[in-house]
Amino acid sequence: MNKHASSPWRPVAVAGLCALLIGIGLGRFSYVALLPLMIDAHWAAPGGAAQIAAANLIGYLLGALVAHRLALMLGTARVVRVAMVAILLSFIACAFNFGLAWFWGWRFVAGISGALLMILAAPYLLSQLPVAQRGKAAGIMFSGVGWGIVLSGFAAPVFGAEHLALAWSALAAMIGLCVAVSWKRYDKPLAAAPAHAPAAQGKMLPRGALLALLVAYALDAIGYLPHTVFWVEYLVHGLGKPVSAGGAFWVVFGVGAALGPPVCGLIADRIGFRATVIGCLALKGASVALPLLSTSTLALFASSLLVGALTPGMGAVVSGRVIELEGVGGHQRNWALLTFFYSLLQAIGGHAMATLYASTHSFTSLFAIGASALGLAAVVASLGPKHGKTAGLAT
Template sequence: MSATPSALPSTSNSLDAHAIFATLAGLCGSLVAIGLARFAYTPLIPSLIQAHWFTSSQAVTLGAANFAGYLIGALIGRPLASALTNRRALRMLMVVVTAAFFACAYPLSVSWFFFWRLLSGISGGAIMVLVATSILPHIPAPRRGFVSGMIFLGLGLGIAASGTLIPRLLHFGLQTAWTGLGVLALVLTAVSWFGWPSANPPAPVVASHDAHAHGHGNLRLRVLYGQYAANALGLVPAMVLLVDYVARGLGRGAALGANYWVLYGLAAIVGPVICGNVADRIGFGRAYRIGLVLQGVAVALLALSANAYVLAAATVILGMFTCGIVPLVLGRVHELVPHDHVEQRAAWSRATTAFALFQAIGGYGYSYLFSHTHNNYALIFACGATALAFAFVADLAVAAVAKGRAAKA
């Protein structure tokens, strides 16, 4: 008899077996759909080119296909779940991502590969929207920070795997590497299969005073979307240039640059769990504000200092928040839209779309700026720090507006 968490308890502060199983399913989902489908592609690019599967420009285009698909998936996730139910949608999306890994083991044509990379991105974006919002409404409120951190732990595991698992698989060839990723995704899909809650969260009953409060929360939500978009602009410089900055910009070699990436990946693993637990204690809004400050300082340090210890500290902070901001922003959405699971999912979908869009814009924009300023690393990092500073100031401004409204009410 399978463990089917049809109704996860929400009256106790402890997590029972059903809640733990659902959390494990969420971790598997984020690991397969984002951790592996996105981050495992980067270390495969040199081999794809060297094996003459694709040219360098084609390999970059195929990488961008996943980002484009992620945007589409963030938009269609909610309608898909409404049509199929959360459980069926998540199962289907996991199967699609798994199939994409196996399909990419056969480079039949550029269009074939592009189609499957796009499809894996669509599935990843939809899973990102659905995975936590399908599980957290069934979790006791005091434990949601911990559970959301565990769910998005898969992102950090994917970054770490990109620097450890892929090189080992590549010893056996490209086709074996893609097939190995497919087998791993298949195992994780099987583990998660019965963990997804069998029913969508109950329809909310919103009292009149809640509706009034939600009206005041609209401004905070819109600002949160902008903050999350700015956060993407703040993180992209380190995600794209950190290794190259250490290796070429500082002239310390590719080996040391790779060591910094390993440090970044290790921090990404613990980031969601640490951020989620801190938010459970001090609140998601306050935790995210602190996170914006720490990220801004870390990116600024990359622009201002070449000291090895300073770079290591900045790398750890940025690695933590690359994945750690996800449970923080998701939890903030739940704080701003309490008791309304439908609107929570809608707000999270909009936030995810904003992040994905500006992550793509930042990637291409910074690349253009970098190439047209003679590889000015400091300028790129300064742009990222400025974006995070704007996000922090916006948070202070909306808090002041909300306080003024409350005083007048």
């Protein structure tokens, strides 16, 4: 048994919540609420503000590529600490308007660091707990994504475009608090933590149902982009709603993101991971398309809540589907493969959508592309057997 297995699970879970709140909830998603403020404050043109958003996605891709190697070289705990501090510094830096390249570079740093926290923090912390405590601890950890979104949804409208520097600073203060709360939980190197385990040897060549899942998950990375990059911008500048309303809908998105993973997990326990993945992708596609059909308050609320819930919720059920197909032994390398392709399509799709928006200033095409990608993903995910280990990987 790991020498830290007897540690109380709640402080460990809170440390993981803080890491994901820093890396994804604020480090990644707070910019959705800040994007229209960047434009209104004349800190960036619409096209430039969108490119700043794409910088974070590109950084996330690079972070996903180097996370495992950095953990082997420096130790997981040290990498997690450096990543948290790097995101804190990026928010402090973004409180100063030194031009597009300045923002692009710091959002790129935040993207790299967010990927490191997403990939490394939870496995490191969960390895300190007995198996019986890991499920409830993981649920609390991943809710950090949603609560970070909620915080940014409240903070951005309070300061507004006239005090944009204060908005960045307030978010930096929240990150600093989370760093302080969780810092001591990353002071114990683990000799044989799962995050340090070497990858299995051999070439990874997905086939059958695993290949279908990989493609579907990569398409999900495109489908969710309209909401996770342009949602508040659409509400404020597309529909003419006040910044406070945009922030309120972003809070709804965050509440959904906090509640989504445990709800999706309960559903998967009842109907299986394959059916849950297919159903979640189909529902998410319909939710992304909803603004194309109606811009009523109810429709926008439902779209915010459901896409929010199914953003981190998809990661949970897709990971479970990988275990269902390849077993526990094949989970680590296959999940790493899916995460890489998700990051790749996210970065490519984010850059393409930012370019499209900069040239057309049309939101309709963005929602149509996202909904279509998710609909196709649901079809692709339905391919393959329901249960059991398939041919999977050739090694």
